[in-house]
Amino acid sequence: MIVAEQKPIAEIISIAFKHKSILVVGCGTCVTVCFAGGEKEGKTLSSLLRMKAQMEQKLLEIEELTVERQCDHEFIEKIVPLAGKVEAILSLACGAGAQLIAEKFPDKIVYPGLNTTFLGITEKQGIWKERCLGCGTCLLDKTGGICPIARCAKNLLNGPCGGSQEGKCEVNPETDCAWQLIYERLKKLGQSECLEEIIPVKDWSTSRDGGPRKVIRDDLTL
Amino acid sequence: MEPMDTTLEILSDKASHRPAEAEFEPEILAFCCHYCAFAAADLAGVMRLSYPPNIKIIRIPCTGKLDVLYLLKAFEKGADGIIVAGCEEGSCHFQRGNLIAKKRVVYAKKLLQSIGIEDSRLEMFNLSSAMGGRFAQIASEMTEQIKRIGPSILRSNKL
Numbered sequence: 001m002i003v004a005e006q007k008p009i010a011e012i013i014s015i016a017f018k019h020k021s022i023l024v025v026g027c028g029t030c031v032t033v034c035f036a037g038g039e040k041e042g043k044t045l046s047s048l049l050r051m052k053a054q055m056e057q058k059l060l061e062i063e064e065l066t067v068e069r070q071c072d073h074e075f076i077e078k079i080v081p082l083a084g085k086v087e088a089i090l091s092l093a094c095g096a097g098a099q100l101i102a103e104k105f106p107d108k109i110v111y112p113g114l115n116t117t118f119l120g121i122t123e124k125q126g127i128w129k130e131r132c133l134g135c136g137t138c139l140l141d142k143t144g145g146i147c148p149i150a151r152c153a154k155n156l157l158n159g160p161c162g163g164s165q166e167g168k169c170e171v172n173p174e175t176d177c178a179w180q181l182i183y184e185r186l187k188k189l190g191q192s193e194c195l196e197e198i199i200p201v202k203d204w205s206t207s208r209d210g211g212p213r214k215v216i217r218d219d220l221t222l
Numbered sequence: 223m224e225p226m227d228t229t230l231e232i233l234s235d236k237a238s239h240r241p242a243e244a245e246f247e248p249e250i251l252a253f254c255c256h257y258c259a260f261a262a263a264d265l266a267g268v269m270r271l272s273y274p275p276n277i278k279i280i281r282i283p284c285t286g287k288l289d290v291l292y293l294l295k296a297f298e299k300g301a302d303g304i305i306v307a308g309c310e311e312g313s314c315h316f317q318r319g320n321l322i323a324k325k326r327v328v329y330a331k332k333l334l335q336s337i338g339i340e341d342s343r344l345e346m347f348n349l350s351s352a353m354g355g356r357f358a359q360i361a362s363e364m365t366e367q368i369k370r371i372g373p374s375i376l377r378s379n380k381l
Contacts, residue, residue: 009336040291044333047294052337054298054379 002030026066027093037092039066070097136206144185151178248302259307265354273361286319300377303368
């Protein structure tokens with residue numbers, strides 16, 4: 001899922017206070033699961049904004065709504081009636097959701113309420129970790145299901161580097177060395193020979209280097 | 223949320239009818255765990271102990287049921303202070319509800335600070351159901367603490 005964090009309250013307040021009315025839109029998918037921009041976080045943020053406005057005796061109308069997903073047209077249709085009542089929209093979705101809202105409402109100012117952080121997993125409640133960089137050419141089959149692109153600070157394809165010490169990364173001693181993990185896992189699976197295969201230079205054109213990406217499925221398009 | 227909303231409406235009505243020139247009498251909500259603090263409050267009554275009438279008790283099944291939104295809504299509606307009272311650490315009826323509440327209270331304090339509300343308006347206490355005297359003491363201490371801080375700006379600044 002996409003993991004995000006809420007922007008600092010002070011930043012959100014300075015954004016909201018530029019307007020007399022604002023719609024806080026939560027997103028019910030990834031950012032709900034990582035407790036950054038779901039219904040509850042939307043309510044909490046709205047409550048804080050209302051209190052701050054009252055403390056500073058500023059008139060600020062706040063509308064709240066959480067949709068299933070902000071990155072799908074069909075769900076953001078629900079925002080239309082409320083969007084008409086406000087000057088600006090504060091999206092509590094990832095960058096993709098916030099952009100689709102901006103596209104949908106060309107006359108509205110749309111602000112992001114979150115900083116989109118990474119594609120990751122929930123390690124345990126309250127702790128999330130990055131696992132995928134979305135490079136467009138998955139090589140987990142060669143590396144025992146552990147991604148050296150996302151989990152090695154140097155994105156090494158044939159690691160480890162010389163900085164790995166006692167299984168930890170030299171960039172951050174709290175981070176496991178991805179290549180150490182790969183080595184141990186392949187050994188356990190009896191696939192150590194995979195390490196002898198030299199992984200060729202990666203074609204990064206399927207990643208961000210090729211510009212914004214697009215997927216088209218002719219069997220699904222209407 | 224519904225029963226609490228009703229309580230908050232009552233609180234907010236009372237607050238708005240209070241004469242401004244009278245000595246400041248804070249409105250303090252006490253979210254009390256059914257298994258300890260609520261029983262302790264009951265015991266304080268049975269023991270004929272008096273404590274300030276500023277405390278309005280809301281019974282919750284466990285402090286683990288407490289949501290940060292309950293606290294924010296209470297302040298938004300004009301509460302001057304909030305007590306969260308749960309079981310002693312290690313004695314939670316639901317194992318660790320009070321420890322979860324402790325973290326939520328710390329988080330709520332940070333949120334209050336972030337918008338400029340004194341975080342000492344919110345405090346968590348731990349006590350057992352046998353501590354009627356302690357409950358009365360907490361009620362008095364918290365009332366004094368809130369009196370020192372003064373009324374909530376959210377009440378006086380109602381637009």
